[in-house]
Amino acid sequence: MLFARLGLPEAWQARARYTLLMMDLRDGESFIRLWERWKQDPRRPDRLHVVALSASLVDASVLRAQLRAQTPLSLHALVEQLVAQWPLNLPGTHRLEFEGLAVTLTIAVGPPEVTLPRLAVSADAIWRGEELPAEFPDHCLRAPVSPTDNMLRLAIAPHEVRHAVVVGAGIAGASVAHALALRGWRVQVLDLSVRRQQEHAAHVAAALTPMVTRDDDMRARLSRAGGMRAHARWSHLSEDILWQCGALQLQRVSGRIVDLKSLVAGLSFPTEWIRYVDTAEASDLAGLPLNRGGLFFPTAARIRPERLIETLLATQGVERLEVYVERVERVDGQWHVWDAQGEICAVAPRLILAGAVDTQDILRRSALLAPRTRLSEMHALGGEITILPERILAGGPRCIVSGDGYILPSLEGQCVVGSSYVHGGKRMLPTMAGALGNIERAADLLGQAQLPAMFNNLGQAHLNGWAGRRAVLPSRIPFVGPLANTEGLWVASGFASRGLTWSSLAGDLIAAALNGEPLPLERDIMDKISQT
Numbered sequence: 324m325l326f327a328r329l330g331l332p333e334a335w336q337a338r339a340r341y342t343l344l345m346m347d348l349r350d351g352e353s354f355i356r357l358w359e360r361w362k363q364d365p366r367r368p369d370r371l372h373v374v375a376l377s378a379s380l381v382d383a384s385v386l387r388a389q390l391r392a393q394t395p396l397s398l399h400a401l402v403e404q405l406v407a408q409w410p411l412n413l414p415g416t417h418r419l420e421f422e423g424l425a426v427t428l429t430i431a432v433g434p435p436e437v438t439l440p441r442l443a444v445s446a447d448a449i450w451r452g453e454e455l456p457a458e459f460p461d462h463c464l465r466a467p468v469s470p471t472d473n474m475l476r477l478a479i480a481p482h483e484v485r486h487a488v489v490v491g492a493g494i495a496g497a498s499v500a501h502a503l504a505l506r507g508w509r510v511q512v513l514d515l516s517v518r519r520q521q522e523h524a525a526h527v528a529a530a531l532t533p534m535v536t537r538d539d540d541m542r543a544r545l546s547r548a549g550g551m552r553a554h555a556r557w558s559h560l561s562e563d564i565l566w567q568c569g570a571l572q573l574q575r576v577s578g579r580i581v582d583l584k585s586l587v588a589g590l591s592f593p594t595e596w597i598r599y600v601d602t603a604e605a606s607d608l609a610g611l612p613l614n615r616g617g618l619f620f621p622t623a624a625r626i627r628p629e630r631l632i633e634t635l636l637a638t639q640g641v642e643r644l645e646v647y648v649e650r651v652e653r654v655d656g657q658w659h660v661w662d663a664q665g666e667i668c669a670v671a672p673r674l675i676l677a678g679a680v681d682t683q684d685i686l687r688r689s690a691l692l693a694p695r696t697r698l699s700e701m702h703a704l705g706g707e708i709t710i711l712p713e714r715i716l717a718g719g720p721r722c723i724v725s726g727d728g729y730i731l732p733s734l735e736g737q738c739v740v741g742s743s744y745v746h747g748g749k750r751m752l753p754t755m756a757g758a759l760g761n762i763e764r765a766a767d768l769l770g771q772a773q774l775p776a777m778f779n780n781l782g783q784a785h786l787n788g789w790a791g792r793r794a795v796l797p798s799r800i801p802f803v804g805p806l807a808n809t810e811g812l813w814v815a816s817g818f819a820s821r822g823l824t825w826s827s828l829a830g831d832l833i834a835a836a837l838n839g840e841p842l843p844l845e846r847d848i849m850d851k852i853s854q855t
């Protein structure tokens with residue numbers, strides 16, 4: 324029925340890609356059958372993208388039982404692949420990828436009246452279910468009205484050269500390069516590699532943690548989407564790089580106190596993603612006696628950022644060049660990149676600036692920084708982490724412990740505690756005052772009042788740490804999207820304190836847009852983060 328109504332396989336044959344919008348995913352059987360048909364068709368499109376609405380998601384085990392009962396044995400291998408990636412029942416956009424990204428399933432979870440208008444997709448056909456006729460979705464291809472609509476029109480033509488230059492080899496640039504390379508692009512990543520290695524080497528570990536708010540606001544939704552994408556995109560990494568250790572967010576006892584127990588009850592999210600824990604359970608999870616409970620995020624992870632970046636940049640198709648980028652200019656349909664010596668060091672049709680706060684300087688030097696825009700208001704917020712021997716912290720916690728500051732589980736005998744916030748500054752160095760602030764925050768989280776006194780008498784030479792700068796945009800919403808009034812120039816910057824949570828999503832958003840895929844994020848959030 325599905326194939327006859329949609330005019331398949333003729334409707335998708337000899338096309339670069341075919342995108343279908345399913346108004347109800349139901350149990351996923353139609354997707355499995357479509358996928359199987361695609362596999363068997365010698366004249367199939369290179370890419371098959373299915374976007375489906377679903378009010379909620381059943382557990383993976385239930386899905387597996389249902390699909391195995393409904394489909395012949397020959398389809399069970401596909402069922403297993405679907406089940407292996409099946410997401411938790413969380414509202415928002417979930418992206419599943421198969422066949423080396425040639426087949427994707429994007430599931431919009433939530434009430435259809437909310438999710439349908441938020442879809443960022445340009446579809447070839449709509450499937451409303453067996454009882455209603457299929458439709459061709461002219462409403463999905465309406466005239467541009469928002470930045471997201473524009474992005475859906477920026478896909479490169481099938482014959483265009485898939486070559487991009489990325490400026491910046493931090494987690495943002497590495498994630499963009501990785502996402503493009505996975506889609507067969509040639510990517511040149513420009514950075515002052517030696518300086519980067521010197522400046523970032525001591526950032527030995529960082530946290531990938533979700534955030535929640537009572538009203539599930541835009542930053543909470545963006546962080547959830549980013550965390551889910553990071554876990555999917557980086558699922559192949561070893562625990563040495565990404566360790567899903569979980570994170571406690573302890574109840575605050577001073578300042579702005581939010582009742583975390585009622586907050587989590589109001590959200591009704593699965594306990595595999597978030598749950599409230601009392602003091603005893605929190606202590607159990609941390610493996611240390613704590614003096615209060617809070618939220619536990621089982622999927623949160625400790626990451627070694629520089630090892631992660633190295634791994635992403637080692638992807639086939641990615642080339643690194645050691646260059647300081649002075650300015651960029653579009654000449655005859657190509658972006659030319661000039662180094663500090665005035666030489667052209669790279670030329671490509673697409674250019675992505677991921678130089679954190681320095682993106683602003685590159686744009687200014689290139690006469691591309693428009694006044695009174697979000698990017699013109701980007702500023703640096705310095706800060707430092709402190710590295711403490713685990714023995715001082717009774718071996719350190721078994722999971723991330725956070726609240727006002729954070730403590731990461733021990734790594735090779737050392738625990739990272741952080742972090743401080745200092746306005747401005749071109750170059751940051753760790754300071755005694757910064758370290759003591761971090762230690763005070765750690766002492767408060769662990770209820771170990773004696774910690775600061777132990778360190779007060781130490782000289783700075785005994786304290787290890789790392790200091791860096793965060794790139795912050797108004798409302799702490801990053802910039803991910805094409806730069807207005809330019810062609811082929813994209814920006815991925817302004818990740819503030821959440822570079823690890825947001826970068827893989829940023830990479831996939833840019834790569835998806837350039838490849839004509841449905842975007843793996845709701846359009847209201849896309850509109851916000853791509854607003855120049």
Ligand SMILES: Cc1cc2nc3c(=O)[nH]c(=O)nc-3n(C[C@H](O)[C@H](O)[C@H](O)COP(=O)(O)OP(=O)(O)OC[C@H]3O[C@@H](n4cnc5c(N)ncnc54)[C@H](O)[C@@H]3O)c2cc1C
Pocket residue numbers: 490491492493494495496513514515519528529530531646647648649677678679680681682685704705706707708741742743789790791792793794815816817818819820821822823824
């Ligand atoms: C103390 C501290 C603790 C933190 N802890 C965490 C944490 O636990 N979890 C988390 O998610 N985030 C954390 N962050 C934030 C995180 O570090 C940032 O969000 C992240 O580094 C942003 O990545 P990026 O790639 O945008 O920028 P960067 O890592 O700064 O990379 C930008 C790159 O661009 C290059 N570049 C800039 N200009 C040029 C140019 N003109 N030519 C060539 N190359 C150029 C730079 O050399 C640099 O390598 C922390 C930050 C600080 C300061």
